[in-house]
Amino acid sequence: MRWDVIVVGGRVAGAATAMLLARAGMRVLCLERTRLGSDTLSTHALMRAGVLQLSRWGLLDAVAAAGVPPVHRVVFHYGGDATTVTLRPGAGVEALYAPRRTFLDALLSRTAVAAGARVEHGATVTSLLRGADGAVTGVRVRRRDGVRDEHAPLVVGADGLRSLVAAEVGAAVRWQGRAVARCTYGYVAVPAAGYEWYYDEGCGGGLIPTNDGLTCVFAASADAAAAADASADTDASADAGAATARRGARAGTPPGADPWAGTPLPPALADRVAGLPVVGRLRVTRGVPGFLRSAAGPGWALVGDAGAWKDPISTHGMTDALRDAELLARAVLAAPGPGAEQRESLAAYEMARDRLTLPILEATEPLAGFRWDLQEVQGLLRGLAAAMADEIDALLALDGAAV
Numbered sequence: 247m248r249w250d251v252i253v254v255g256g257r258v259a260g261a262a263t264a265m266l267l268a269r270a271g272m273r274v275l276c277l278e279r280t281r282l283g284s285d286t287l288s289t290h291a292l293m294r295a296g297v298l299q300l301s302r303w304g305l306l307d308a309v310a311a312a313g314v315p316p317v318h319r320v321v322f323h324y325g326g327d328a329t330t331v332t333l334r335p336g337a338g339v340e341a342l343y344a345p346r347r348t349f350l351d352a353l354l355s356r357t358a359v360a361a362g363a364r365v366e367h368g369a370t371v372t373s374l375l376r377g378a379d380g381a382v383t384g385v386r387v388r389r390r391d392g393v394r395d396e397h398a399p400l401v402v403g404a405d406g407l408r409s410l411v412a413a414e415v416g417a418a419v420r421w422q423g424r425a426v427a428r429c430t431y432g433y434v435a436v437p438a439a440g441y442e443w444y445y446d447e448g449c450g451g452g453l454i455p456t457n458d459g460l461t462c463v464f465a466a467s468a469d470a471a472a473a474a475d476a477s478a479d480t481d482a483s484a485d486a487g488a489a490t491a492r493r494g495a496r497a498g499t500p501p502g503a504d505p506w507a508g509t510p511l512p513p514a515l516a517d518r519v520a521g522l523p524v525v526g527r528l529r530v531t532r533g534v535p536g537f538l539r540s541a542a543g544p545g546w547a548l549v550g551d552a553g554a555w556k557d558p559i560s561t562h563g564m565t566d567a568l569r570d571a572e573l574l575a576r577a578v579l580a581a582p583g584p585g586a587e588q589r590e591s592l593a594a595y596e597m598a599r600d601r602l603t604l605p606i607l608e609a610t611e612p613l614a615g616f617r618w619d620l621q622e623v624q625g626l627l628r629g630l631a632a633a634m635a636d637e638i639d640a641l642l643a644l645d646g647a648a649v
């Protein structure tokens with residue numbers, strides 16, 4: 247076998263996993279169907295654990311140097327009231343950051359290459375290869391110059407919420423949410439005091455300062471149409487919704503018209519962005535209910551959205567991906583060869599991931615349902631904050647420096 251590990255998908259989960267394994271000397275092939283530096287459908291807020299990971303991996307200076315503004319405060323707007331929380335520096339995190347995906351994903355991909363991984367963009371995995379015992383032994387890849395098989399005793403699915411790897415191995419769904427929210431986002435040149443989150447009746451939104459002097463504005467509300475699909479057939483609708491989410495309806499605005507017309511925006515946020523031109527176009531995503539899938543089996547493992555998807559209202563998917571990249575890399579390095587020892591190590595990864603992810607999924611579910619009032623939402627956010635504090639503790643408890 248030429249490769250020790252093949253990683254399918256080369257964004258936050260995949261490129262980070264490839265980087266960590268390559269840094270430890272493994273022969274890693276990472277296959278990503280999109281081009282290097284391409285955008286994806288996502289806003290940008292990293293939580294403390296995500297920034298902690300970038301800091302441990304020596305990448306935070308590059309993020310700051312790229313002009314991503316440091317975030318020292320988080321402002322919570324509940325109707326017309328606002329509460330400001332100042333970030334307490336500690337454990338390598340002096341500020342939060344919200345880099346554009348065009349920058350962050352490319353940074354991780356390039357760092358993986360610098361660490362010795364082979365990262366191929368424009369390479370699409372079309373199916374998995376299996377051994378006589380059914381274990382995954384590699385992938386079939388379509389590249390510009392044709393179709394070829396690549397072999398490795400472990401294939402990591404970091405291929406997002408519509409994961410081909412998860413589908414082909416039949417990864418069991420272990421937790422399934424029902425709440426579905428619609429998200430609309432775009433960029434304006436408005437200063438923000440840090441991350442600013444807005445909550446009002448039936449909707450939420452936020453301001454996220456990002457690269458190039460721009461602020462990402464997002465609005466979220468219950469997605470009635472997707473919810474109706476979800477109650478008909480949750481799994482199928484997750485796939486259909488995901489397709490829509492990945493494509494992203496792109497709304498154009500005639501000159502002079504309000505780009506946010508028809509988007510439920512908290513009134514306080516609507517006031518902030520009123521009259522401001524949107525740079526580029528608004529992106530609209532249809533909701534996908536949260537889920538948690540089994541994380542590993544014979545010859546395969548899942549990381550990032552492929553294994554656990556949560557509604558963007560959590561602003562936590564990238565942070566989870568960066569966290570789990572390290573948990574998975576450590577599990578693989580603890581038992582690099584196929585066999586019982588690796589199965590045990592991957593089972594331990596799954597347990598660690600579930601212990602940290604389930605509370606976040608459960609805290610996100612009612613938030614994404616938008617059936618709360620302004621008192622209730624504060625309690626829900628405290629639940630999410632507690633889950634994130636546990637996550638930081640778990641990462642800090644990992645021995646020594648990052649892999």
Ligand SMILES: Cc1cc2nc3c(=O)[nH]c(=O)nc-3n(C[C@H](O)[C@H](O)[C@H](O)COP(=O)(O)OP(=O)(O)OC[C@H]3O[C@@H](n4cnc5c(N)ncnc54)[C@H](O)[C@@H]3O)c2cc1C
Pocket residue numbers: 254255256257258259260277278279280286287288289290291292293369370371372404405406407409410429491531549550551552558561562563564565566567
């Ligand atoms: C509207 C929206 C807003 C969001 N806002 C935030 C936020 O503010 N903060 C946050 O932390 N998270 C946010 N998220 C969630 C975040 O985008 C995801 O959690 C994150 O992208 C997961 O990273 P990943 O690497 O697991 O998957 P992805 O980023 O989806 O990457 C998977 C990659 O796999 C590739 N791939 C798939 N199949 C194949 C194949 N067969 N062969 C080769 N390559 C393949 C895809 O091209 C893709 O590039 C948001 C999501 C959405 C939809």
